Amino acid sequence: MEHRDARPGLASPWPTWIDANLRSALEAGGITTPWTHQTTAAELAWSGQSVVVSSGTASGKSLCYLLPALTAAASGTGTTFYLAPTKALAADQLRSIGELGLENVRAATYDGDTPMEERDWARRHADVVLTNPDMLHHGLLPSHARWASTMRKLRFVVVDECHHYRGVFGSHVAQVLRRLRRVARHYGAEPVFILASATVSDPGSTALRLIGAPAIEVIEDGSPRGALDVALWEPPLTELNGENGAPVRRAATAEAATILADLVAEGVRTVAFVRSRRGAESVSLGARRALDEAAPELADRIAAYRAGYLAEDRRALERALHDGDLLGLASTNALELGVDVSGLDAVLIAGWPGTHASLWQQAGRAGRAGRDALAVLIARDDPLDTYLIHHPAAVFGRPVEAAVLDPDNPHVLRPHLAAAAAEIPLTDADAAGFGPAATGVLEELVAEGLLRRRANGWYWTARERATDLADLRGTGGPPVRICEVGTGRLLGTVDAAASHAAVHPGAVYLHQGATYLVRQLDLEASVALVEAGNPDWTTHARDITDISVVRSLRRQQFDGVELHYGSVDVTSRIVSFLRRRVGSGEVLGEEPLDLPPRELRTQAMWWVIDDELLDAAAIEPRDLPGAAHAAEHASIGLLPLVATCDRWDIGGVSTPMHPDTSAPTVFVYDGHAGGAGFAERGYERAQEWLTATRDAISSCECATGCPSCVQSPKCGNGNEPLDKAGAVRLLSEVAARCWGR
Ligand SMILES: [Zn+2]
Numbered sequence: 001m002e003h004r005d006a007r008p009g010l011a012s013p014w015p016t017w018i019d020a021n022l023r024s025a026l027e028a029g030g031i032t033t034p035w036t037h038q039t040t041a042a043e044l045a046w047s048g049q050s051v052v053v054s055s056g057t058a059s060g061k062s063l064c065y066l067l068p069a070l071t072a073a074a075s076g077t078g079t080t081f082y083l084a085p086t087k088a089l090a091a092d093q094l095r096s097i098g099e100l101g102l103e104n105v106r107a108a109t110y111d112g113d114t115p116m117e118e119r120d121w122a123r124r125h126a127d128v129v130l131t132n133p134d135m136l137h138h139g140l141l142p143s144h145a146r147w148a149s150t151m152r153k154l155r156f157v158v159v160d161e162c163h164h165y166r167g168v169f170g171s172h173v174a175q176v177l178r179r180l181r182r183v184a185r186h187y188g189a190e191p192v193f194i195l196a197s198a199t200v201s202d203p204g205s206t207a208l209r210l211i212g213a214p215a216i217e218v219i220e221d222g223s224p225r226g227a228l229d230v231a232l233w234e235p236p237l238t239e240l241n242g243e244n245g246a247p248v249r250r251a252a253t254a255e256a257a258t259i260l261a262d263l264v265a266e267g268v269r270t271v272a273f274v275r276s277r278r279g280a281e282s283v284s285l286g287a288r289r290a291l292d293e294a295a296p297e298l299a300d301r302i303a304a305y306r307a308g309y310l311a312e313d314r315r316a317l318e319r320a321l322h323d324g325d326l327l328g329l330a331s332t333n334a335l336e337l338g339v340d341v342s343g344l345d346a347v348l349i350a351g352w353p354g355t356h357a358s359l360w361q362q363a364g365r366a367g368r369a370g371r372d373a374l375a376v377l378i379a380r381d382d383p384l385d386t387y388l389i390h391h392p393a394a395v396f397g398r399p400v401e402a403a404v405l406d407p408d409n410p411h412v413l414r415p416h417l418a419a420a421a422a423e424i425p426l427t428d429a430d431a432a433g434f435g436p437a438a439t440g441v442l443e444e445l446v447a448e449g450l451l452r453r454r455a456n457g458w459y460w461t462a463r464e465r466a467t468d469l470a471d472l473r474g475t476g477g478p479p480v481r482i483c484e485v486g487t488g489r490l491l492g493t494v495d496a497a498a499s500h501a502a503v504h505p506g507a508v509y510l511h512q513g514a515t516y517l518v519r520q521l522d523l524e525a526s527v528a529l530v531e532a533g534n535p536d537w538t539t540h541a542r543d544i545t546d547i548s549v550v551r552s553l554r555r556q557q558f559d560g561v562e563l564h565y566g567s568v569d570v571t572s573r574i575v576s577f578l579r580r581r582v583g584s585g586e587v588l589g590e591e592p593l594d595l596p597p598r599e600l601r602t603q604a605m606w607w608v609i610d611d612e613l614l615d616a617a618a619i620e621p622r623d624l625p626g627a628a629h630a631a632e633h634a635s636i637g638l639l640p641l642v643a644t645c646d647r648w649d650i651g652g653v654s655t656p657m658h659p660d661t662s663a664p665t666v667f668v669y670d671g672h673a674g675g676a677g678f679a680e681r682g683y684e685r686a687q688e689w690l691t692a693t694r695d696a697i698s699s700c701e702c703a704t705g706c707p708s709c710v711q712s713p714k715c716g717n718g719n720e721p722l723d724k725a726g727a728v729r730l731l732s733e734v735a736a737r738c739w740g741r
């Protein structure tokens with residue numbers, strides 16, 4: 001249990017330049033004076049300095065950019081692009097700007113949900129355009145000429161919730177922002193960037209990577225906050241047996257559902273954050289079931305919230321939570337992103353949310369003015385959660401992490417250089433603004449016949465839309481639509497990359513408490529047909545993965561161990577799925593599947609060991625596959641400790657004899673084309689990562705391996721063979737040889 005004291009606020013006077021109507025509207029809304037971080041950031045931005053604000057949840061970050069942006073709009077001295085990672089957040093911002101009732105401010109959203117006639121209005125009249133990086137990439141930048149009047153006056157670019165831009169997606173967004181700056185410059189504008197973030201370490205360097213220019217850090221949070229207790233909770237072991245007879249802990253989602261029901265029964269307004277969409281659905285369902293008999297009227301005040309719902313359904317849920325009609329909500333992190341849900345008494349976090357930044361972002365939702373609040377982190381049955389729950393210092397004693405992103409990744413850079421050339425022919429000076437790798441990538445694009453080099457720059461000469469080359473969110477193609485058989489009703493969508501695992505034939509799909517079974521997955525048409533059903537099992541896809549080394553880029557040699565970082569080709573295919581009983585996770589059976597393989601060129605970290613090291617670790621040849629496999633699983637589980645990723649972003653392969661290294665080898669790779677920087681971070685922080693992996697396995701109380709240590713929910717081999725003790729000896733020997741510990 002960690003206690004955070006209440007803290008009084010530090011107020012400061014209003015900036016002298018702010019619009020008088022804006023000030024009276026804010027004062028009428030209860031903001032009598034701004035907090036210090038708000039005025040510091042707003043003053044810097046107004047004076048022309050790009051700035052990154054990093055402060056806690058509900059610290060009023062939006063005022064930092066609203067003061068300058070709305071003042072500029074009201075006085076006709078400049079326009080603003082506001083970028084949010086989700087449409088929901090942009091809609092929320094538009095609502096709060098509207099509530100200020102400022103006559104001279106014309107704000108509009110411009111995203112996939114905006115009707116055509118409103119888009120036209122936004123282009124002609126809006127001073128504050130609320131949009132997202134995807135829309136900037138696909139819509140706004142390619143048709144910049146139609147935005148000429150907005151671009152000419154572009155004074156501010158707000159990048160809200162910027163800690164969300166990490167990994168491959170973050171790298172793409174970084175390039176979209178470089179394109180925006182170049183287009184603005186073409187119209188004679190040099191916008192100031194205002195970045196708002198949850199508390200992250202080193203926000204200045206994150207901002208530099210993201211916008212490609214320096215920004216001043218504002219990190220002194222002047223807002224008041226209530227006291228908060230944060231508890232760590234490990235669900236009990238059950239009587240049940242999982243794969244290979246391993247003990248099974250009660251699922252974090254089942255535990256969260258029970259606690260959510262208890263809190264709602266006491267009238268405590270609670271949000272439960274759950275990692276997966278499926279988990280959010282099952283927590284909501286479980287909590288409702290728990291209250292169904294005793295208090296049916298309360299059961300109806302619990303709902304699920306996640307991405308993949310249709311926009312109008314999401315809006316209705318946000319309103320109900322805001323108004324207090326809903327008492328309990330089970331949500332994915334779709335809700336974490338700034339949507340205004342202050343005024344909660346408790347927050348449950350089912351499973352480590354991936355980063356310290358997310359933990360505090362989610363926990364910080366709890367607490368209304370003057371009241372104490374509670375947040376509970378409920379451990380999942382996996383090695384990272386086990387490690388953290390047994391090492392509270394790793395949860396509470398650490399700074400939040402810096403976002404990992406790599407805009408120079410050539411896979412990312414390539415489509416954006418093409419898009420930039422299609423927007424305005426690219427000069428040598430422009431190319432320099434896209435980083436050191438740009439010239440090489442431009443030459444490749446010329447060789448492929450996509451760009452043509454002329455005396456005054458590079459031109460896009462292909463017929464297709466250059467922006468179609470980039471897949472910003474790494475979704476691997478058009479989303480798969482999920483439709484109900486018979487009615488044809490569209491229930492939602494799932495990313496192409498995730499579709500094989502999520503909506504394969506026979507998969508159980510949950511949607512707002514209702515359970516569906518997938519009848520058919522049509523990959524050509526990107527449609528999954530589902531039928532309502534009521535099975536008491538969930539499904540888990542299994543895959544087979546092959547890996548080959550393309551090139552080792554960096555290497556460290558130790559006595560008996562080599563560590564590598566480099567590029568690899570990964571081929572994986574979903575081959576079957578398991579059915580598991582709801583709640584207990586007990587395995588009921590396995591069914592084969594026939595799906596095509598997916599191929600990926602990406603980056604990996606791998607370690608190669610020799611026979612003499614195996615002897616020293618007392619690992620017999622017949623025990624090697626199990627020891628290496630167990631070490632691989634646990635290391636995948638622990639990588640998020642050093643890289644900003646979660647275990648589903650990465651994959652692994654272990655083998656007693658790999659053809660490319662001619663030795664026992666363990667690979668951990670980024671699950672995104674071109675790599676995401678996670679494996680690289682693992683290579684750089686191998687000591688911390690691999691020793692924590694060993695400690696997580698050895699501190700687990702099970703006898704021969706369980707999901708809390710060496711079993712993996714996504715193992716392609718049914719978690720066989722696994723040798724827990726062998727993995728500890730192997731990792732100990734590796735750590736001793738490499739780092740003397
Ligand atoms: Zn265990």
Ligand SMILES: [Zn+2]
Nearest residue numbers: 715716717719
């Ligand atoms: Zn495995």
